[in-house]
Amino acid sequence: TSYESAVSEARLVDRRVRHELDSGLPLTGQSIREQPLLGIPFTAKDSFSVKGMPWTSGLYARKGITAPVDSEVITRLRDAGAIFIGLTNVPELIMWWHSTNILYGRTNNPYDRSRIPGGSSGGECALIASGGSLMGIGSDIGGSIREPSYFCGIFGHKTTNGVVSTMGIYPMFGESKQRLLAVGPFCRYAVDLKPMLKVMSGSNASKLKFDKTVDLNTIKVYYMEGHNNPGISPLQPEVRHSLNQCVDYLRNKCRDCERIYLKELELGFDIWMCAMTDPTAPTLEQELANLKGRINPYVELVKSLLGVSNITFPSIISCFDDLITGLSSEQYFKFLKKLRLELSEKLHKILGDDGVFVYPGHPETAPKHNGTVLKVKNISYTCVFNTLDVAITSVPLGLSTDGLPIGVQIITNPFNDHLSIAVAEELERGFGGWTPPAAIIC
CATH class of the missing domain: 4.10.910 (30s ribosomal protein s13; domain 2)
Incomplete structure (x- = not known):
């Protein structure tokens, strides 16, 4: 085992x-000095292949399937001396923002078991936040590193796309979706992000400029207090307050702080859905059948209502989302593609070589179980940035009055991962970083 x-x-x-x-x-x-992560335990979400271990991606149709080899990032961590200790729970096909499936059940938020830990890396973040693993790895195609990091109060980093290998992740996304996918680390302490990424990125490590000293006095901070799309939950007062406390703290550390408003982010969910549309890739109905035929979402919906389906309700509903997306006008898709390019260019120009963008990780603290379907567009706070070619660190800023984690995203231009992580380390010093959900007995 x-x-x-x-x-x-x-x-x-x-x-x-x-x-x-x-x-x-x-x-x-081999000298112990040649392995920078020697003896450090780590975990991975159940979408990474780990030789001899279950490789289900939370899909009931993949029950009993084991991985034939290690994924590339697992190999790199093991070669660096890290010790793999287990896989963690995910939603079906890592395509929802809770971490529940029929095969393994539901993962709870360690700060309030009536709430979700986020997804799709919710099992990882819940375990690390609880002190059950020292570090972990996840993937992010729409916020799957950042949302659970936010909901569970730990550090997570969505790496510049293409720097860390995505080989050995199931499902194997089509070309359009693959361009949005990034692999990155989780940990309780910001200082652990860089040594993990140096190993995980292999020969690409030098592109991330971690050996370059960061002078916070040279960094320009931009920030935005959410957006005004009426179809998305308004920013909770405590989330807004924490963001402004963060900005006030950085105002005394960095060169300048400037409030901006990017109106394009109001359509962030639509921009992401457009970018995720790939007519050459298998449909969700096919993926839910493990590429052996296809499920009938109408039949599965009835079975789900009767409590006998092997597919979760959000996955079934997502099949209908695909149908709705397919009916969207070509003209609207062209508009969204153009808007995405304009937003990417605008954000890259604003950030330049020395800028960071502080943005909420989510408009609310972790929602209750079974409350994600009606609030799905809230993931616009994370998913749109997968389409904009940026690097992002999720940073905890403490707990709400209800005892739930609150945090921010620190966003930088591609290959400026060192800047967002440097800011994360400073914010940890200022706000205390990870707060244990209960007394930790060592």
């Missing part, structure tokens, strides 16, 4: 460390 294997690896690490410290020579032919 994964546990027994992890214990065996840990014992070998202990022997290697003791032998090399005593004799000055490596026990296995």
Whole structure:
């Protein structure tokens, strides 16, 4: 099992460390100094292939399927000495913003079990926030790193697209969707982000400029207090207050702070849905059948209402979303594509080489279970940025009066990951970072 294997690896690490410290020579032919993450335990969401482990992506139709090999990012972490200890729960096909499926059940938010941990990396973030794993890896095609990080009060980083390999992730998205997908790390302490990313990005690590010293006094901060789309939940007062506290803190640390309003973000959900539309890729009905035929969403909807479907209600409803999207006018799609390009160009120009954009991670704190379908457009706060070619760090800023995590996204131009992480480290010093959901007994 994964546990027994992890214990065996840990014992070998202990022997290697003791032998090399005593004799000055490596026990296995490789020095402990060549492995920067030696002995550190990590977990991964159940969409990454880990040899011999279940590889279901939360889909009941994939029950019993195991991964034949490690995904590339798992290999890199293991080569650096990290010890894999387990897989964590996801929604079906990693395509919803809770972490519930028929195969493994529901993951709860560690700060309030009546609420979601976010998705699709909610299992990872709930476990790390609870102290059950030191670090983890996730993927992000519409907020799947940032939303659960926000809801569970830990640090997560959506890396510049293409820097960390996405090989070995299921489902294997079509070309259009693949361009929106990024892999990144989770951790409780901001200082752990850079060493993880240096390993995860392999030969691309130098592109992220982590060895460059960041002077906060040279950084220009832009911020925006949400947007005014009436179809999306308004920004909760405590979320707004936390964002403004964050900006006030940075005002005394950085070169300047400027409030802006990007009206295009009001259509962020539509921009993302347009970018996710790929007529050459399998349909959701096919994916839910594990590419062996297709499900009938009308039949599954009735079965779901009767409590006998092997597919969750949000996934079934999403099939109808696909039908609605398919009926959207070509003219509206052309408008959204043009708007996306204009917004990307505008944001890149604003940020330049030394700018960061502070934006809410979500308009609300973690919602209740079964409350995600009617609020699906709230994910516009994260998903639109997958279409804009940026790097983003999710930063916790403490807890609400209800004891729920609140945070912000720190957004930078591509390959300026070092800037958003430097700001995250500073905000951790100012606001305390991760707050345990309960007393942690070591």
